[in-house]
Amino acid sequence: MTMHAQDPDLKEAIGAQTDAAFETVQALYRQLHQYPELPFQEHATSARLAEALEQLGLEVTRGVGGTGVVALLRNGEGPTVMLRGDMDALPIKEETGLDYASTRTAETENGTVPLMHACGHDLHSSCVVGTAAVMAGLKEHWSGTLMLICQPAEEIFGGARAMLDDGLYERFARPDVILGQHNMPALAGTVGHRAGGTMAACTNLSVMIHGAGGHGSMPAQTVDPVVIAAHVVTRLQTIVSREVPPEETVVVTVGKLHAGTQANIIPHSAELEINIRSFDDALHRQVVASIERIIQAECEAGRSPKPPEFRVLNETIALHNDATAVEHVRSAHGAHFGEANLYAMPRLNGSEDFPFFGSAEAGGFGGEDIPYVYWFIGATPEERWQATPGNGVAEKMRHLEMPHSPYYFPGNEVTLRTGIEAMAAGALAYLG
Template identity: 80%
Template sequence: MTTTTAAADLKHAITSQMEKSFEEVQSLYHQIHQNPELPFEEHETSKRLAEALEARGFEVTRGVGGTGVVALLHNGNGPTVMLRGDMDALPIKEDTGLAFASTRTAKTPNGSVPLMHACGHDLHSSCVVGAASVMAGLREHWQGSLMLVCQPAEEIFGGAKAMLQDGLYTRFARPDVVLGQHNMPALAGTVGHISGTAMAACTNLAITLHGAGGHGSMPAQAVDPVVIAAHVVTRLQSIVAREVPPDQSVVVTVGKLHAGTQANIIPHSAELEISIRSFDDSLHRQVVDAIKRIVHAECDAGRSPRPPEFHTLNETITLQNDASVVARIRDAHANHFGEANLYDMPRLNGSEDFPFFGNAEAGGFSGENIPYVYWFIGATPEDRWQATPGKDVAEKMRHLEMPHSPYYFPGNPVTLRTGIEALAAGALAYLT
């Protein structure tokens, strides 16, 4: 049998198995989409996913890292491949107009919030279940172990570390390679790849600046934290302009600034929340240190009665796709989808906690780093794509809704099929 014939036979086998369970997986996707849950609150979602994976013959463990699900299928001797899908939602009110749109809300310390799967994590976890169906039906085509991970709390960069700290690699298996994917508003049915640095490191930092409150008519008898905060916000903008090399990309955004209750009261404190993103982990740490240095200096200059307080809300490292794994996965996807349906994915300033699964130091597990690759599946229907201006993927995506929009909907049938087949083809690239 020629290589071309073998590839064609495998493509047919994957597609045939996918179609056998597609309606069931699509129904699961609709259920999860309609019932979103916040990070570490994915109780219904994880139950649905665990039951679906058990029904496909996998050995399933619930409650890993809080609400995470781990499923294993052993099929003889061979490598262990891990497929990861996230499953948490966002506090956004859905405005897609879908028949199965979410109308759910959740109680939080800040009150009730609407919920929506605005990032497509429902799609990702459903694709993992679909890939489980394919791989269970193709056991004669592969050898080794398949490890499926449905991860909570990606949106707050908490779920990957929580699962690792709960013994993901010691209680279950240490994978030889970790594979994952994310939807993007590229053309549905296409798959994008990028080697090396693919996504940014991110730190979200909360800062409290202390003053000495008083009457607005007597500022000399008070210490105004609002003035200190204003100087901090302005001075922070000099970091990128004057401390970051011109060939590097860093973003420093003050997304929250809160102080006081009314015009004639100087408050006791001011609160800021700052987001830092970069594509170099070492430079990232330097920028965070520079922020702290500037905040301390402005507090000293403004006569703050005590030092500022810093709290890291969440953070993650850069996502570094292993070049050799990308090449292997890309070949598998080219054989399955055709070269014309692959695209070069531009580097994203968005962030993920997926790289913790491969980085031993940052992920907190022993031994060497584990190679990983994270690719992207298109989510825009063809008619919308053709009507969108732009010469390439990057240009067209500027005109389309992105994840975290209340209008964003990646779960069309073409994208769901592509995501299932992309995961299965990727796993088989290492298990055959």
């Protein structure tokens, strides 16, 4: 019997399979939450996820793109649908008060840092496993190939490209559509969609400005990189106000400026780290070029003894959801959750490396782009949501903890269940 996303019997079947798998998936989630790992160091995390997928009978490959996991569930002829979850954590000290809160630390070049799943990647990867269990239990209702990805290093925009560079599509399968999701502090049990530009492109740029250090009492015998850096910080703000069309959204932030050791020493160099975000990839490249132009000019004006050094720390492209695919998935989610539980997701200045999987040029794979849909699942329990001031999703979210907060916790039962069912309903919209 063939079922479709609009079929009420399929909704009931997805719910029943989620019920059957939920306790196991919740235990997995709590284990992952308690033992977070940094980007490209997700060795125990990926091993645990691979084991869980193997226990469900999937074809599992470990170590793709470093610590990535790829699992295939083949079920006859039909399209290939890829589901992606990320799994890395952040250097943040957890303050949630959970009895399974993280107390782990890691050694980095900046010393010992605390670790926390403050962005919910443990939730995302657990939902992938939960969806695998649901789809394995519904094989008589669909046909095709389910391709499940547990991706490393999203927080540094490195994992998607690493998996693609490791031959993801050549070694396994080239998907017909790619589906992914992220938690947000919307009402738990609701799902948000947005077609077109949804998340920003982002570049994190490191800049070294060179000077000629010396005694603070004899500035004429030095070249002061602090003065040059101060002019740079001020002048960079003119890019948005004078070089970007008013209707475009661009953010240029100098998040780090480090120079010197004490008041009476003019240092040899100053280091800046600059964060650039926009929703248009061509405009984004123009803004980065403007930053480099301004810094080079200020260094020349300030008599810097050698040109500045630029280093891209990490970057990603803008996320543009395919409009046709969004409507197809949104229809399936509406049938499953009810239209009242869907919301229009506002555009986010946050960024993701998920779009690399769909961009042939930026992702470095051949052929045409692959359509993708990236949606958002609510993570705020109903009682707190009702007590939060504001009208509508965007207003209320301004009053709630966001991802990357030490107090942020998206892993309640409703959100975990919603994430599993949203992925399953989305996949069945193409495979059913």
